[in-house]
Amino acid sequence: MPRSRFRLTSLVLLSSAFVILPVIDKPLHAQSSSSLMDAMSAELSRATSSLGKDAKDGQQPPYYLSYSAHDVFTVALTAQQGALLNDDSGHQRVVDVVVRVGDPRLDNTHGTHRTSAITTIPLPLEDDSKAIRRSLWWATNTGYGNALQSYLQVKTETEVRAKEEDTSPDFSKDPASSAAGQPVVAPQVDKQEWGQRLRSLSNIFRDYPHVYSNFVMLNVQDETGYFVSSEGAKIVDPHRSARLVVFASTRAADGMDLFRAETFEAETISGLPAQKEMEAAIHRLGASLEDLRDAPVTQPFDGPAILSGRAAAVFFHEVLGHRLEGQRQRGDQEGQTFTKDIGKPILPSFLSVADDPTMTTFEGTSLSGYYSYDDEGQRAQKVNLIQDGVLKTFLMSRLPIASFANSNGHGRAQIGLMPTGRQGNLIVTSTKTVPEKTLRKMLIDEAKKQNKPYGLYFEDISSGFAVTTRNAPQAFQVIPLVVYRVYTDGRPDELVRGVSIVGTPQAALNRIFATGDKREVFNGECGAESGTIPVSAIAPAMLVSEIETQRQQQGISRPPILPPPTAKASGEVQK
Known part of the structure; x- marks a missing residue:
């Protein structure tokens, strides 16, 4: 039931509609009485x-x-x-x-x-x-x-x-x-200890001269x-909850802005990873940005691809999850993609999807979408949405729809907004799994079958949006952060940038024909008509026979003319 007003997305800090009253080290009341x-x-x-x-x-x-x-x-x-x-x-x-x-x-x-x-x-x-x-x-x-x-x-x-x-x-x-x-x-x-830890973590970006902006933020909340x-x-x-967010960005020579983000989640601050683990993650992030700015810009593509487990989790949240929210099945403005499909297959038969907000962790990773009671006072419930590819139900608040008269504990909202049916912890499972190496070989074989010189591998995805209303095409767009071309002739994988996944939900979802044998977690924030709420998604890597991509907006601003003061050139420090 708790709904934070102090939530951080991967890009922006959400501001409060109310004045936040500051306190010193001792709050007015350490614990609310009865x-x-x-x-x-x-x-x-x-x-x-x-x-x-x-x-x-x-x-x-x-x-x-x-x-x-x-x-x-x-x-x-x-x-x-x-x-x-x-x-x-x-x-x-x-x-x-x-x-x-x-x-x-x-x-x-x-x-x-x-x-x-x-x-x-x-x-x-x-x-x-x-x-x-x-x-x-x-x-x-x-x-x-x-x-x-x-x-x-x-x-x-x-x-x-x-x-x-x-x-x-x-x-x-x-x-x-x-x-x-x-x-x-x-x-x-x-604060003294954690202030120093955050200084040390953000200082790592000084080793990467083309990382132009960055922050490391710790947010601890007891509610x-x-x-x-x-x-x-x-x-x-x-x-x-305790969350540490790392964000960094750069700009390529042609004006394209690029960013990476990393989050660490725990119930309390003591559960956050050790400093060395976070330092290693930041070094990977900085190196990734340096590589991305020099990577070639992608061209539009229509062919086979692998979504990593993390990427597939975001993909399912955006492409499928929003269309299974109860209120989207009601009203003359909604597209109602799956409203009439109860009891019908909408996914390949080897895939099942549930939403279980009662889960606090998955394989040691804390889940942002956990809650005990929803924002209408209903107990959180696990809901089996799709079983063996067949649609069973929707995510329900206390707003009834045809054939579903009751809540199943998914009425959620940001403070100040009316709850609607929303996702919590969306979980995708598969009965058709193969090891990662086999999945990669299947990708190459499928690309050869389609006479494509390469397939795509989506390692990380930041966000996306789904159009569910009738006054626009029933489509989605997902923004990948790290994408590789996997060549059929044995050449090394090639990092590319500027990729955007587009398509329509029913076509995209039914082109999945195999999954990996390991599931990964995505923790983040989801914005919709009832506001921004914490969510999680869990999914295995997925092989798709056909996925459509287009180029992202290029950008027109040039990189900084003057290098940063700590950047090294010819072995010297710039002055």
């Missing part, structure tokens, strides 16, 4: 029993009301070029108040009015019950007024518009959950989620 939950429960009970009881002018009481509060402690350190750039600690409390007016069949959230249900405000940091309740009172009244106005609009629109294709209710009937977790304490971070609802839910859900 005062916050008690205040939320008391004010929810008062609002539920009072709102709309003396209603006039057609007003009516809300049929559903919930408070979802987040008590968040963070420590963030950033180093760049061997020096500390940022040193912050923070503590904030934020609450989402959700008010639904009408009834589950038709309420104020219908159609395009979904956001009318939510009001988000900061809460006092102190365990002052009166102050907390007054804040909740104000947010509840504001939310109730918005809900009433929206419900009137919804009723008018349903009377004048044509009948919808999917007439499912606006809210599902699901059991209320209860959980009494122990609230977390503020993270204990030795407790509190959830109460008029249905009787009452949840205290602690969550802890």
Whole structure:
């Protein structure tokens, strides 16, 4: 259930919509007492029993009301070029108040009015019950007024518009959950030690003169989620995370910008890798960028390719995962790629796909997509989406769709936004696996069969996007970072740059004809209509008979004219 406002993507730091109140080494409260939950429960009970009881002018009481509060402690350190750039600690409390007016069949959230249900405000940091309740009172009244106005609009629109294709209710009937977790304490971070470690890590990039920008960021977060609802839910859900992100970029002589990123995940800061392991990873990253800027630019290609396990994980998240999110099967704006395919094969029969947010680790790697309860207070569940290639179900929030009336614990959102069906830990498994060497030989054989001089090997992928709406082609684009040409005549593999994978989902997914025997993890951030949330994907390497690529945007800016002050030329240091 916890939803961080302090999340780092591979490219940008997401800013908060609220003021982050700074603290020194000691936060106002190292641990939330029961005062916050008690205040939320008391004010929810008062609002539920009072709102709309003396209603006039057609007003009516809300049929559903919930408070979802987040008590968040963070420590963030950033180093760049061997020096500390940022040193912050923070503590904030934020609450989402959700008010639904009408009834589950038709309420104020219908159609395009979904956001009318939510009001988000900061809460006092102190365990002052009166102050907390007054804040909740104000947010509840504001939310109730918005809900009433929206419900009137919804009723008018349903009377004048044509009948919808999917007439499912606006809210599902699901059991209320209860959980009494122990609230977390503020993270204990030795800033002096970690500041020096980050300086040392970022200093490595000085050995790579063409790495023009870089940062190494440590983000440690301890969060407790509190959830109460008029249905009787009452949840205290602690969550802890530590992430170290390395980012570096360069620019080729022709103006193309290139970057690489590396992340290290753990539940607590003590679980992050040893310094030597991270140093080795940064050296690999720096050397990779130096090689990439000198690599030839790719040409458009249509032929066989291997996606590494990490690359295949991102590929499945973007190409398949988003199209299996429940809300995308409902509404006249959605493309509904697989809506009518329940019980039908949509993948090769040797592939199965599940989403299991209850998994905390995979083979020793912490998973970003782990959670115990979703953002609607529903217990997280493993969902078998595709079994032996056949589609079984979708990722459901409490927004029903035809044939699926209930949540399966995947209602997720960033603070301040309404939850929708989202991915957590997407897991791809295969019954047709071969060793890596065999997979490579199969790639060469397939390229020869198609009279291609080479196939492609995608080692790493950064991100992508999927178009799922009807007003645009049902297509995807995925941005690889490291790509090699694997030649059929025995020449060494050739690194290339500027590659972009494009295509349509059904064609791309059904061209997979073998997989590797080892699965890899991708941890990252996913942005969609309900905001940016942490996700993971796990997949084996995959051999695809045909994949289409195009060239990325070239860029027009030239590399720096003046070399960096520490760059070596002819054995001398530039002055």
